[in-house]
Amino acid sequence: MGWFVFCKSIFLCNLARKILEVFYIKQELPINEQIRAREVQVIDEQGEKRGVMKLDDALDLAYEKKLDLVLVAPNVEPPVCKIMNYGKYKFEQTKREKEAKKKQKVLEVKEIRITPNIEQHDFEFKVKNARKFIEDGNKVKITVRFRGRELNYVKLGEDNLNKFIEALSDVASPEKKAVLEGKNMFIILAKKAESK
Numbered sequence: 001m002g003w004f005v006f007c008k009s010i011f012l013c014n015l016a017r018k019i020l021e022v023f024y025i026k027q028e029l030p031i032n033e034q035i036r037a038r039e040v041q042v043i044d045e046q047g048e049k050r051g052v053m054k055l056d057d058a059l060d061l062a063y064e065k066k067l068d069l070v071l072v073a074p075n076v077e078p079p080v081c082k083i084m085n086y087g088k089y090k091f092e093q094t095k096r097e098k099e100a101k102k103k104q105k106v107l108e109v110k111e112i113r114i115t116p117n118i119e120q121h122d123f124e125f126k127v128k129n130a131r132k133f134i135e136d137g138n139k140v141k142i143t144v145r146f147r148g149r150e151l152n153y154v155k156l157g158e159d160n161l162n163k164f165i166e167a168l169s170d171v172a173s174p175e176k177k178a179v180l181e182g183k184n185m186f187i188i189l190a191k192k193a194e195s196k
Contacts, residue, residue: 030071031086032059040071040081052078109188111141116150116157123160127167134172134191143186157185165189 030036035055042050042058045067053061062069062083070089073080110133112126130140142164144157161178165187172189179186 029086030074031068032062035069035071035079035081037071037074037079039078040069041076041078042069043072043080043082045083058083107138109139109141111143113143113145114160116144116146116153116160118160123163127164130164130168130189131171134168134189137191139175139191140172140189141186142189143184146183146185151183154180154185161185161187 038055039052040055040058041052042061044050044061045065050061058069058081065083067083068086069081070084070086071079072082110130112130114123114126118126130142133140142161144160146154146157150157158178165174168189171192173192175188175190177187
């Protein structure tokens with residue numbers, strides 16, 4: 001019975017923590033009683049300047065309107081405070097940040113591995129995949145893996161990489177010359193810049 005009660009209390013603690021995380025607003029700007037200046041310049045909720053006031057008067061004005069007094073410019077003399085709904089302000093700010101993240105394109109490097117003695121069908125299939133990756137806006141790293149005695153045929157691997165470059169020359173160009181690192185030789189292809 002004791003073990004069940006213990007597990008139940010842990011579950012309830014975790015549940016309470018998650019609920020608090022939902023309602024917790026991460027504060028970046030000092031608000032209301034956290035402001036330490038004696039006098040502040042006040043801007044009301046419509047954006048109009050109200051002039052310099054004592055902090056207590058500014059707080060009373062904000063509380064009358066059921067809003068928060070937020071310190072927006074602490075480094076000026078006197079500091080500038082704005083009357084606003086801080087929760088709504090933070091919500092809209094996070095919404096804008098999420099929208100900006102959605103519009104960002106994350107560039108990925110997709111890797112395609114081949115061997116020095118690749119068959120023609122496999123070569124064509126991998127070229128087709130590389131073309132798709134490049135058209136999606138990603139970079140493609142083509143790696144030739146040498147196993148065992150294949151290291152004696154580095155020239156064959158380099159020829160295969162050159163065939164890749166030639167097959168994709170209409171959509172991509174190599175960023176730099178083929179590089180041999182240990183048992184791998186690779187190139188990175190990037191989408192060609194579109195000329196206007």
